[in-house]
Amino acid sequence: MSHHHHHDDTQIDWNELSTLLETGAELQAPLYTQAASWLGTLVPAAGVRRILDVGSGPGVLTCLLAKAFPYAEVVAVDAEQPLLKQAARRAERAGLGDRVSVRHAELPAAIDDLGEADLVWAGNSLHHLGDQRAALSAFTRLLRPGGLLAVVEGGLPARHLPRTIGIGRPGLEARLDAVHADWFTDMRAELPGHTEETEDWRALLTAAGVTPSGTRTFLLDVPAPLPAVVRDHVVAGFTRRRTVLADRLAADDLATLDRLLDPRDPQSLHRRPDVYYATAHTVHTARRG
Structure with missing residues (x-):
């Protein structure tokens, strides 16, 4: 992309992030497995023949969706070829190679070329598209009658440390989140076609022409x-x-x-006994009439 960026730090190198994305999704598999089985209560598994996993990354979710919907062909859609290669390898290893395919696509431009689907899953990918409202309308056009759109956005930021950790000022993670929120705003502002929206997902889904069918947080x-x-x-x-x-x-x-990241420091993340991992993801669903 050629347009000018003011903040170099808002550029995301997805390939560099691939390991972090993959292990993150693997660790969150229990949460996503629950989400997928909930989707199975909203749309009959036997009726789901084609699923689009939009912004699939390394394909962890693609394979989970293929397991949750055993009659479906699942397409991993992403703009990054190396991540799609990872997704294809993962599907092969899981014995899902006959039902999982990968599709290289620059979004939002290529949304209309993805073909119709019974389920469109956009997992933390919509916020990387400048005009989220237009993208939701485009996803809706892909849905077959009775099809389901599932958008993963929001939830709770991950937490790993107590408020006081024995070094520095208490509340480090809350401040990191606040700084990250500003970074996120800058990242979004530099996306092509960026439009500021109130992130009322029910309202946005309704405006896109689908009927909200429930929101749950896992x-x-x-x-x-x-x-x-x-x-x-x-x-x-x-x-x-x-x-x-x-x-x-x-x-x-x-x-x-820096102390938390220094493996020689007794107070580091590598050695502390009090490090935990808690997070939550919210799934917003809507059905095409």
Whole structure:
């Protein structure tokens, strides 16, 4: 993309993020499995023959959806070829290669070329499209009669530490979230066709011509002490935040973050017994009449 960016830190290198995305989705599989089985109560599994996983990334959700809807062909749709390769390999390993395919597509331009579907799943991908209202209308056009649109947006930011951690000012994670929220606003402002919307998803779905059919929030809760694989993911997530938000953080918070990321420090994320992982994702659904 050629348009000018003011903030270099709002550029996202998805390939660089692929491991973080993949392990994150794997750890959140229990939450997404619950979400997928809930979708199965809204739309009959036997009637779902084609699913689009829009913004599929490495395909963790694509494979979960294929398991939840055993009669469906599932298409992983993404703009990043390396992530789609990962998705295809994952489907092969899971024995789903005959039902899962990948589709390289630049969104929102290519939405109308994706073909019709009984279920369109947009998991934390809509907020990367400048005009979310227009994208929802485009997704709606792809739905077969009775088809379901499922949009994962919002929920609760992940939490990993108590309010006081023995170093730095209490409330570090709340401040990181506030700084991240500003970063997110800047990231969205630089998207092509960016339009500011009130994120009332029921209202936006209704405006797109579909009938809201329920919203639910699903929790992931991994208490301390964390298994090594989860701890590694938390460290990777904080490392990513350090990279992206460094210029925006107060000096003392940056210093605390550096201690948390130093494996030799007894107070680090690598060694602390009190690190946990709690987050929640909200799924908004709507049906085409």
